[in-house]
Amino acid sequence: MARFENKTVLVTGGTSGIGLAAARRFAAEGARVFVTGRRQEALDQAVAEIGPAATGVRGDVADLADLDRVVAAIEKAGRGLDVVFANAGGGEFAAIEDITWQHYADTFNANVGGTIFTVQKALPLLNAGAAIVITSSNIDVKGVPAFSVYAASKAALRSFTRSWAAELTGRGIRVNSIAPGPIGTPGLSGLAPDAGAAEQLFEGLASGVPMGRLGTTDEVADPVLFLASDASSYLTGTELYVDGGASQV
Numbered sequence: 001m002a003r004f005e006n007k008t009v010l011v012t013g014g015t016s017g018i019g020l021a022a023a024r025r026f027a028a029e030g031a032r033v034f035v036t037g038r039r040q041e042a043l044d045q046a047v048a049e050i051g052p053a054a055t056g057v058r059g060d061v062a063d064l065a066d067l068d069r070v071v072a073a074i075e076k077a078g079r080g081l082d083v084v085f086a087n088a089g090g091g092e093f094a095a096i097e098d099i100t101w102q103h104y105a106d107t108f109n110a111n112v113g114g115t116i117f118t119v120q121k122a123l124p125l126l127n128a129g130a131a132i133v134i135t136s137s138n139i140d141v142k143g144v145p146a147f148s149v150y151a152a153s154k155a156a157l158r159s160f161t162r163s164w165a166a167e168l169t170g171r172g173i174r175v176n177s178i179a180p181g182p183i184g185t186p187g188l189s190g191l192a193p194d195a196g197a198a199e200q201l202f203e204g205l206a207s208g209v210p211m212g213r214l215g216t217t218d219e220v221a222d223p224v225l226f227l228a229s230d231a232s233s234y235l236t237g238t239e240l241y242v243d244g245g246a247s248q249v
């Protein structure tokens with residue numbers, strides 16, 4: 001089944017973890033995929049892994065000039081854009097006493113500003129019936145110690161999903177978000193100082209999930225493709241929790 005034949009897809013943060021898994025799936029289902037990330041080496045490796053349908057454009061979503069280059073590359077290809085998977089982002093632990101202005105700015109610039117301006121700059125290229133999928137987190141409805149700035153940035157994305165869905169429905173563009181729980185990615189293990197601590201972190205996180213385990217990147221990619229496809233044609237402004245029940249049970 002090639003649900004994305006003749007479709008052009010942008011995946012920000014498509015070089016690792018959830019974004020890379022989604023980019024692979026989009027390509028496997030016929031899409032031409034533009035992937036972004038800040039590290040050139042990781043980008044080259046991801047493009048090689050995804051295959052000939054992939055184009056890599058190096059860029060930081062918190063940098064408007066970089067976003068302009070990404071959009072220019074898609075525009076040059078001449079087919080517009082059918083799916084934006086605004087996924088790039090991340091966070092670091094900081095208890096309230098340790099939050100610095102820099103921590104706040106870095107988190108919000110990448111997660112919130114990066115998403116706002118990725119979507120804004122992609123808008124002129126969007127074809128009729130386009131879909132925007134935003135990576136939030138199930139933390140957007142939860143309180144987790146030492147992760148408050150990250151959680152707030154993701155709650156902002158939950159709110160933008162609703163507002164932009166209302167704003168863009170007139171153009172036939174749907175906007176939805178995905179809210180992963182703990183997913184085994186380099187980004188998640190990178191929160192721990194070393195491999196042993198990462199293992200402990202993963203065990204602790206798994207114990208808080210009703211299904212008793214972390215999710216895989218493919219288990220997030222599948223629902224992303226659902227939200228990006230015509231199978232979800234009556235969904236907009238919604239958020240899909242992909243978290244083994246952690247936020248619901």
Ligand SMILES: NC(=O)c1ccc[n+]([C@@H]2O[C@H](COP(=O)([O-])OP(=O)(O)OC[C@H]3O[C@@H](n4cnc5c(N)ncnc54)[C@H](OP(=O)(O)O)[C@@H]3O)[C@@H](O)[C@H]2O)c1
Binds near residue numbers: 017062180182185188
């Ligand atoms: N893993 C989880 O448990 C989990 C749970 C909920 C939500 N999420 C969200 O899922 C998304 C993907 O996370 P992941 O776990 O897959 O992490 P990951 O493995 O670290 O992948 C993150 C991707 O985003 C890129 N990226 C990060 N900051 C960027 C920036 N400022 N500009 C452009 N690209 C940037 C990274 O490439 P470069 O480093 O080269 O830029 C990489 O391609 C994030 O938004 C994260 O907050 C993850």
